[in-house]
Every structure is written in structure tokens, then in C-alpha cells.
Amino acid sequence: MTTSAAALRQRRRRDRNWHPYALIAPAAILVLVFLLYPVASVFYYALQNYNVTLPIYNGFAGLDNFRAIAEDPLFWDSLAFTGRWVLVEVGLQFVCGLVLALLINQSFAGRAVVRALVFSPWAVAGILTTTIWMLIYNPSTGAGYYLAEMGLGSYGTSPLSGTTSTFWAVVLAELWRGAPFFAILILADLQSVPNDLYEAADVDGAGRLRKFVSITWPHIRRAVVIAALLRGVWEFNNVDLLYTLTGGGPGHATTTLPLYVAQTAIHKHDFGYGSALTVVAFLILAAVTVLYLRMTRLGREDT
Amino acid sequence: MEHRSHSAQPSRSRRRPHVGRRALAAAMALAALALTACGGSTPGSAGADGEVTLQLWDTDTRPERSANLKQLIDMFEKKNPGIKVTYLGLPTDSYMQKIDTAIATKSTPDLLTPKASDLSALVAQGALAPLDDRFAKGGWAERVDRSMVDITKAAAPDGKLYMTPATSLADAVYYRKDWYDKVGLGAPASWNDFFTAAQKLTDKGSGRFGYTIRGGAGFFPQFVQMVYPQAGVASFFREDGTSTLDDPAVVEAAQKYVGLYKTATAESDLTADFKAMVAQFTAGGAGMLSHSIGSYPTITKTLQPAAVGVAAPLPAADGSTVLTGRVTTGFAMFNNSRHRDAAWKFLEFTMSQEGNSFWAKASGYIPGNLAVEKESWVQDSPVLNAAVAAGKAPNVRFLNQPYYLPEFNSITNTDMRPDWQRVLQGQLSVREFLTTWAAKLTQAQQRYQKLKK
Numbered sequence: 001m002t003t004s005a006a007a008l009r010q011r012r013r014r015d016r017n018w019h020p021y022a023l024i025a026p027a028a029i030l031v032l033v034f035l036l037y038p039v040a041s042v043f044y045y046a047l048q049n050y051n052v053t054l055p056i057y058n059g060f061a062g063l064d065n066f067r068a069i070a071e072d073p074l075f076w077d078s079l080a081f082t083g084r085w086v087l088v089e090v091g092l093q094f095v096c097g098l099v100l101a102l103l104i105n106q107s108f109a110g111r112a113v114v115r116a117l118v119f120s121p122w123a124v125a126g127i128l129t130t131t132i133w134m135l136i137y138n139p140s141t142g143a144g145y146y147l148a149e150m151g152l153g154s155y156g157t158s159p160l161s162g163t164t165s166t167f168w169a170v171v172l173a174e175l176w177r178g179a180p181f182f183a184i185l186i187l188a189d190l191q192s193v194p195n196d197l198y199e200a201a202d203v204d205g206a207g208r209l210r211k212f213v214s215i216t217w218p219h220i221r222r223a224v225v226i227a228a229l230l231r232g233v234w235e236f237n238n239v240d241l242l243y244t245l246t247g248g249g250p251g252h253a254t255t256t257l258p259l260y261v262a263q264t265a266i267h268k269h270d271f272g273y274g275s276a277l278t279v280v281a282f283l284i285l286a287a288v289t290v291l292y293l294r295m296t297r298l299g300r301e302d303t
Numbered sequence: 304m305e306h307r308s309h310s311a312q313p314s315r316s317r318r319r320p321h322v323g324r325r326a327l328a329a330a331m332a333l334a335a336l337a338l339t340a341c342g343g344s345t346p347g348s349a350g351a352d353g354e355v356t357l358q359l360w361d362t363d364t365r366p367e368r369s370a371n372l373k374q375l376i377d378m379f380e381k382k383n384p385g386i387k388v389t390y391l392g393l394p395t396d397s398y399m400q401k402i403d404t405a406i407a408t409k410s411t412p413d414l415l416t417p418k419a420s421d422l423s424a425l426v427a428q429g430a431l432a433p434l435d436d437r438f439a440k441g442g443w444a445e446r447v448d449r450s451m452v453d454i455t456k457a458a459a460p461d462g463k464l465y466m467t468p469a470t471s472l473a474d475a476v477y478y479r480k481d482w483y484d485k486v487g488l489g490a491p492a493s494w495n496d497f498f499t500a501a502q503k504l505t506d507k508g509s510g511r512f513g514y515t516i517r518g519g520a521g522f523f524p525q526f527v528q529m530v531y532p533q534a535g536v537a538s539f540f541r542e543d544g545t546s547t548l549d550d551p552a553v554v555e556a557a558q559k560y561v562g563l564y565k566t567a568t569a570e571s572d573l574t575a576d577f578k579a580m581v582a583q584f585t586a587g588g589a590g591m592l593s594h595s596i597g598s599y600p601t602i603t604k605t606l607q608p609a610a611v612g613v614a615a616p617l618p619a620a621d622g623s624t625v626l627t628g629r630v631t632t633g634f635a636m637f638n639n640s641r642h643r644d645a646a647w648k649f650l651e652f653t654m655s656q657e658g659n660s661f662w663a664k665a666s667g668y669i670p671g672n673l674a675v676e677k678e679s680w681v682q683d684s685p686v687l688n689a690a691v692a693a694g695k696a697p698n699v700r701f702l703n704q705p706y707y708l709p710e711f712n713s714i715t716n717t718d719m720r721p722d723w724q725r726v727l728q729g730q731l732s733v734r735e736f737l738t739t740w741a742a743k744l745t746q747a748q749q750r751y752q753k754l755k756k
Contacts, residue, residue, distance in 0.1 A: 052403060053424040053709040056754070139571035140588055148510060155510030156569025156588065161518075163728060247520070250573050250724040266400055268713040269424065 042282075045275035053269045065276035075277065077252055078260040079284075082236060085171075085256055089235045090228055092175050097182020097227070102216075104183070105190045122180035130244040133173040137245075160246055166253055174241055182227050189223040190216065225296045229289065236285060257281050355645045356387045358412030360402070362421070364392030367600070371665035372416075378661060379652045386645045388414070396520065399424065406430045413640035414649060417466055419458035419630045420706045426459050427709050432638045433463040437647050443654055447671045450694070450701070455631045458706040460751075467633040469653040470668035472595040473690040474528040474628030476614040477602060479504075482511075482590045483612065491614045494533050497591075498559060501567035504590035513567040515589035516560075518727050520576040523715040525593050526723070527704065528627045530556045535619030537700035544749040548741035549734075557733050564727045573727055595628055599686040600667045613686045616693045626693060627702045632668065669694075710747045714740070 049061045069075050104115050121129070136142050139158040148155045159169035193215060201211050239258050242248065248255035248263065255263075258281065265274025361372055369392050376388045391412070393401050399421065405411045406428050417425060425431050438444065444452065451468035459465050478491065482504050491497045501513035517525040531537070534552035547553060564572065569588065572580075577594060584592040585605040592602075602611055618624045634653045636646040652658040656674045663670035664680050669690055681687050693699065705711050719740050725731040 052407070053427045053713075055427055139569055140583060140586055144571075145510075154570075155507060156512060156571050158571035158574070161571045161573035246574070249721055250518070250728065251730065252721045255721075263717055267717045269403065 042275045042278050045271055046279045048272045048275075050272035050275075051268075051270045058272075061272060065273050066280070068273065069276055069280060074252065074255070074260060075257075075280075078255045078257045081252075081254065082256040082258075085238075085254075086232050086235045088171055089174055089178060090231050092171065093178040093182050093231055094224065094228060096175060096179040098186055098224075100179060100183040101186035101190055101220075105187060118183055119180050121177050122184065124177070126177070126240040127244065129173065129177050130241050133169075133176075133245060137169060161250055163253075166246060166250060170242060170245055170254055173245060174235070174238065177241070178231060178235070181231060182224075185223040185227045186220050189220040193219045229292055232292070233285060233289065236281075354385055354387060355642045356389060357414055357640075357642060357646055357649060359388050359390050359414040359416070359649075360398075360412045361390065361392045361416050362398040362402075362418070363395050363416065365395070368666065371662065374665070375653070375658060375662050378658060379649055382652070382657075383645075383648055386648065388649060402430075403428075409639060411637040411639055413636055413642060413646045415635045415637065416632070417635050418632050419455060419466070420704070420712055422455075422458045422465055423460050423707055423709045424712065425635075426461065426463075426465055430637055431465040432636050432640070432643060433465060434467065434636075434647075434650065435464045438464055438467075441651060443651075446673060447654055448673060448676065450629075451631050451671045454629060454701075454703060455633065457703060458631070460707045460709065462707075466631065466635040467650045467654050468631045468671045469633040469659060470631070470663045470666060470671055472597055472628055472630045472632060472668060473626065473694070474524075475594065475596045475599070475686055475690070476617075477584065477592045477594070477599075478612045478614060479584075479590045479606075479610060480612040481610045490612055491617065494559075494617050494619075497614070497617060498563070501563055501591060505567045510588060512569050512583075512589050514563050514591045515575060515580045515583045516564050516568045516572045516727070517577070517580055517593075518564070518573040518575055518724055519579065520720070521716070522720055522723050524628060524704075526557070526560070527702065528593050529560050531627060531702050532617060532619060532625040533559070535621050535623055535625060537623075537625045537702050539702070539705050539744070540748050544745060544752050546741040546744040546748065548744060549738045554734050554737055557737060561726060561733055573724055595630075596669070596686045596690050597667050599684075608685075613689055615689055616699075622698065624693070624696065624699045625702050626699055629694075629701055629703070631671070633671070705744075705748065708744075708747050708751055711744075714743055714747065718743070 046065055047061060047063070049057050049059055049064070051057065100118050104111060104118055108114075124132075137144070137158050137160050139145065139156050139161075142158070144153060144157050144159070145155070147153045148157075159165045162169075197215050198211060201215060206214070236256070237258050238256060239262055242254055242256060242259055243262065246254045248259045257277065261274050261277045261281065264270050264277060359372075359376070361369065369390070373390055376390060380387060402411070402415070402425070406425075411430060415425075415431075417431075422431070447468055448471075451471050452464070454471070455466055455468045456462050456464050476491070476497070478500070483489070483500065486500075486503050488496075488500055488503065491500055504513035505511065530553060533556035534550065536547050536550055536553055538547060540546055569575075569583070575583070577598075580589070580592055581594065581598055581601060583589045585602055599611075599613075616624050616626055634650050636643060636650060640646050653662060654672055656672050659670050659672040660675040660678060662668075663672075663675060667684070667687070669687060670676050670678075670681065675681070676691065681691060694701075722731060722736050722739070726733055726736045
């Protein structure tokens, strides 16, 4: 009796030890197969010469790919452009998103419609966004053509093929899509600000600016920090919009680092070098993210 | 403690291992589902009644072409009961990515429609089946245009035949006859005529440009078409493997060609690909267009055939004519197809008089079958007739692009384009551009020559 009870208890304990793993297994398997394995293979190929069209040169390369990256002017150019692109995009998206959020937080007639309109660009698929903007920028059917018809500007021009206009043309397209994201997150926090705080501030005779600095900003700060980080990472990794709108051109004028990776790996079949570039981008992003979170002290607020 | 909790809920505790097993089974099933969902179907599967099904991947999906190809398949299926061909159209600008993935995962189909320029990348990966033996045994050497067979073989790094020389492209310069008439010009007969016309037809105020230059994707074939014949240079490399890209005559011709940008073309041509160019030409935005003969059916769908002229190949200063853009397009089969005999039957059909005649006529390409070449519809098409005649004229040299070089496509397609755009923008001189890239091509060619020895 006692032995069978002990055996039973032991079996039950074994079962119970086994359960959590079984329950985690599906998620763990998926993460292993679809996340860890691909990431690990990128690190592996970064140390290889691997070009499917030049198989005779394939083999272990050590750190050759990374040495080549350090001397690759295109890498540094694309990195510099990526930095500029992220700063300008996130900065403008934050400003526009904040203004939009503050506007639609007011009560006025037709607010629901305006809110839906403000958020709609975010709901549009990326590839659709670029199609819309490509039609707008198209020299023979877009805005430029109709402006030329009205006598403004000249025929056969496109913002996407100018020397400086290209940058601002793609910035505008991405801004159109990205600003609503800030607006949504900021608006959500704005709605949680208790109205009596503003009423108390009114009693104390605070102005609009004072109310924003002392009440609104502290409430939305966290949302802004998170949104800026997310948008920063997304803009860094932005491929779809730039790839379809400009393909990184003209020249290399709009080539971000991930776009350079795409060109190297997908078009040139040089997966070794492409993987090494990806590893570098990964490390840069990880370092910047840690630095950013420390600077904004997000972690400390949580505890 | 534990014991007490057990006695409190005995039934639930007893059922637990059961739930765990079921959850695990469900998880396994889910994972298995997720994994199988990623794999493609196996190629060349045989049906229960012994019917063979071949998969064909097309690399150039356009509505008209898809319809033509499906009709070709219907014709083949009628003649070959027991073989079915399923069609899959890949996007024109990214088909290689899909094929590369299929090769890597061993899920290639049976049949493919490659261009000669794709062969070296595919052969390097060991993907295509060589056709030389079957081609010789079938007696096709006597029935197919010899020069097309040679060009197709020359496009592979090992000189073997990997694609049926079904049809061929050729470059053409189209011009708006009605615009020419208006400014009182005759058909262009020399390069001088061409450059004069480009400037004369340009009327920026009304949105009309004399020419449309290709600054975007695929700029290189057009650059070759407009520069090499002008310079009278008929090869890409000299004997010692050095590139002719920085040959003084090529540099001079290129400078003239680049001079058209913004003076006789739209500024937006900086990023124009072939779709943008053809759209500009057919919409009345450009008076002249360089492209291949394959776009004639598309162009004459929008413009009246009477309004579209096709210039005869223009001679160089020394009177010789260099012909460009003679790229064979055909059909190939994959090495790991399980039904290669059936696949070869389809490939044969694309070279046979019946299949070749239909396909070449519908696509607007030069037919590879010698009997088809003599059919009346070839003589009646101004663009094909001109191309066939030009190929047979004396004092003509063919400029073949070195598609056998594995790096050639990526150098001329991906690497050179940004610099080309900088040349058009005036940020880089033509000479510097050509010298830099000549060095890269020389390096690739000499490496290839060394390996071949």
C-alpha cells in the first residue's frame, strides 16, 4: 500500500514535471524553427564565402566579409543614409503624430470621421502605399503632369528623379504612413489623463503651454518613448517603401543598409557578404536600442 | 500538502496526463502543418491513370504572353494525350529569386522559360538539364537556325545547350512616323540622323521629347544597343580578356548618347525602366524608343501601325553594321524533373514547325525553326522582316553579350546602374564610369579564362 502510494506520487510528480514542457513545446518549436534557426544561419553564412552563382569560390571565409565591410564605401554611405533617414522620419512622424493626436483629442463635430481619416493611412498595406505614391509621382500620369498642364513646373519631371527632391519625396510618403502610428499611441494615453487635472490647472490659472508641459507631457511620455523606439527600428529596417519607390536610387541616394543587404543577397546572390552586413546591422540596432532605453530610463520606471 | 490537494480534487488530477498528451499531439500536428505548408508540391507528379503532369514556370508574366503560352500548352496537350502541363507565371522582375529558392529547396518544376542571360546563374547551380544529346538525336540541328543554336550554347559557362533555341529577340529603334512627317524628316539612316531627329522632335513646352533614355532597371542592354553599333565595336572583350567598354570609340559614342538626357529626353527618364519607356512612347510623350522587337505587338496595340516606324540597323562610321540584342529565348527543363522524357517532348514541340510558328508569331519574336522563318507572316511583319533581313545582310557583325560570365548579369544590372544614374545626373564623367566598370568586367573575364584553361 505504502509502496504503491509512493510510486503513484512519484509518477504524478514525473507527469507534472513533464507538463510545462509539453505546453511550451509548440511555441518553443515554432521559435526554434522560424526564429532561432534562421538567425543562427545568418551568423553562420556571415563567416562563409557563399554565392550560389559562383560555387567554386564558396567556403569558409573567417572574418574576411567583415574586413571587406569596413573598407566598403557603400556600406558607410548606406549606414549614414540610414541614420539620416531614421532621424528625419522619426522626428517628423513624432511632431506630426503629436499635433494630430492633440487635435483629434479635442471635441468637435465630426470627430469620429476625422479620427478614422487620420488613422486610415496606417491601415493601408505597405505595397499599396507605395503604389499610391508612385502614381502621384509618375511623370506622365501623376501630380507633376497636371501641374505642367496648368503651367506650373515642366513636363517629364518626377520628384523621384531629382537630385535632392528624391529624399524629401520618399520622406513624405513614409511620413504619410507613419505619423498615424504615433497619433494612435499618443491619443490612447491622452484619453487616460483625468480631466480634473486640467480643471485644477485652470483654477490655478495655468496657460495652454503650462498645462501641456506639466500634465499632458508626463502622461504621454512613455507612449512617445516606446513609439519612437518602435518606429526607429522599423524605419531602420524599412525595405518595402524604398525598394518599390526608388530601389535605392537614383545613384545610391536612397539606399539604406537593409536595402543594400537586399541588393547584395537577392540580386547578386552573394549571401555570404549579405549575411555579414545583416549581422552588422543587427549589432548596431541592438546597441542603439539598449543605449536609447538607458537614456530614456524606461526600464527604471517599470520597477 | 501535496497529498491533501490530491484528495481534494482526485478526478481532475487523474485526467491531467491525458490532457497533456492531447495537447502535445495537437502541438505536433500544428507544427507539422506549419512545416508542410511551407513546402511546395513535388514536380512532375504522375496521376493515377499514368497521366504525366509537367509543371511549367514562366519568367515573364504579362497578360498577353500568359494567354499565348496557355494556348501553346493546349496545342501540345492535344498532340500528346497522357501529358498535362500546368502553368505558373512568375513576376518578371523577381522570378530569379523564386527559382533560386526552389533550387535551394529542391522543389524546382519540370519546365522553365529562361532567357540566355539567365543561363549561367542556373547552370552554376546545376539546375538545368543539358539538351545536346537529345537535340542531336532528334535531328534538330538541321531544322533550327544555326546562329541561334550557337548563341544559346555560348551563353552557358560550359558551352552546352541548356535551352531550346525556339525564338530570338533583336534590338529595334521605333520612331513616330507622324512626328517625323510633321518636322519634315525621312526615316533615320545614320546615327547623325538619329541624334538630329531626337533634338528636332523635342518640344518641352508641350511635353514632347525626341527620345526616351533608359536610366532605370535594365539600362545596360539599351546602352549597348545605342553605343556599340555607333562605335563600330562588335565584341565585349579583346583576345587578352580586356573589356572594350573603355575603348575610345565606345567612350565617344557613350558621351553622345548621354548628351541626349534632358536635352532630348524627360528628366524623369533617370529612373525609367522598360514599362515607363514604352508607356511614354505610346502615350505620345516620346518620339523615339529603343527596345527589342518583342514590344512591337504591345506598341501597335495602342498606336496605329502606320504611325510606328522601325529604323533599319544604323551603320557605324566605317560602314559596318553591328547587330545587338540577339538574345535567344526558349524553353528548358530542370535536372531534377522526374519526367524528363515527357519534358523533352514539350521542348521539341516548341521547336517544331507547328509550335514554333504559333509561339513566335504570337510573341513577335524571330522564329528558330528554319521552315517557320519562310512563312508569310514573317515577311509581312515590318519589324521581323527587318530583323531577319539585317541578320542575313553582308558586312554585318553580331555583338554577343558575355552571358556565360556568372558575374555579368549582376555587374551590368545591379552594380552599374547607380553609377549610370550618377553619369546622367552629371555627377560622374562618362570616361570615369566606363573605365571603372571596364576594369571589373576585365577581371571577371580573365578569371573565367583562367578557369577554363
